[in-house]
Amino acid sequence: MGGPFSVAAVSCRRYLDLNAVRLKTYIVEDNPTIRENLIGTLEELAGVTAVGTAETENDGKVWLTDNRQDWDLAIVDLFLKQGSGLGVLAACRDRPSRQKVVVLSNYATADIRQRCAQLGVDAVFDKSNEIDALVDFCLQQNGTSD
Numbered sequence: 001m002g003g004p005f006s007v008a009a010v011s012c013r014r015y016l017d018l019n020a021v022r023l024k025t026y027i028v029e030d031n032p033t034i035r036e037n038l039i040g041t042l043e044e045l046a047g048v049t050a051v052g053t054a055e056t057e058n059d060g061k062v063w064l065t066d067n068r069q070d071w072d073l074a075i076v077d078l079f080l081k082q083g084s085g086l087g088v089l090a091a092c093r094d095r096p097s098r099q100k101v102v103v104l105s106n107y108a109t110a111d112i113r114q115r116c117a118q119l120g121v122d123a124v125f126d127k128s129n130e131i132d133a134l135v136d137f138c139l140q141q142n143g144t145s146d
Helices: 032-045 057-066 085-091 110-118 131-142
Strands: 023-028 048-054 073-076 100-105 123-126
Touching (some): 023 131, 032 048, 032 131, 048 057, 100 110, 100 131, 110 123
Parallel strands (some): 023 073, 073 100, 100 123
């Protein structure tokens, strides 16, 4: 294992109270290794509980819109087994303000960041070098950041 999603690659800045409210997070990512490493890292360091995953645009859109009360954060990759993360983002556009949607992609270019902003995304993170920033974002949503 290892890589950008290993626990060793992310510095933990704050001890998380195990009894604290955790961020219910849905992950749309088609690579099983990345998905499992991401879940492990975020559950350990960022106060996240994974409530489900999807590998395709359709599955992500259906779950996120049918279960509007069951998630606080959606983490979406742009390139999926079927469809695109952009379709998932569009489906989440009219969500309540308490729900956050972020993109985690290897293609976090300026153009992609602009398109994601147009779709109402709260943040865009590059898989290769912004995992710390994603952890910080999750901690801020939980109210546990410094």
